[in-house]
Amino acid sequence: MTTNLDKWQEQIRKIKQELLGLGEMRPGALSRQFNVCGKPGCRCKDRENPKKHGPYYQISYTHQGKSTSEFVKREMVADARTQLANYARFKKLTQAWVQLSLRIAAGRRKNRRSS
16 A cells, blocks of 8 residues: 555656756846837837837846846847746755655654654
C-alpha cells in the first residue's frame, strides 16, 4: 500500500524531472507600447486620425531588489514570451515542491510521535 509520504515523494520526483526540461527563463512582464514623437506634422499628431509609432515591446522586472526595464526587438518577442512562461512555470513548480516538502516533514513528525 502506498502511503501519502510515498505519493508526495513521487510528486517531488516528477517536479524535479519537469524542472530539468525548462529552458531559458526570465522574470517580468512583457508590455506592448505605442509612442507619440515630437515632430510637428507627423502621423502620430494627426488631429483626425492619429497613428502612434509602434508597437514597441518592453520587459519590466525586479531582480535582487533592482527594478529594470528593457526594450525587446520585435524578432525576439516570441523568445521573451517563452522565457517568461518558463519562469512562471519554474516558480509554480518550486512552490509545489516546497509545499510537498512541508507535508512530508509534517507527516514524518506525526509518524515519529505515533511510534
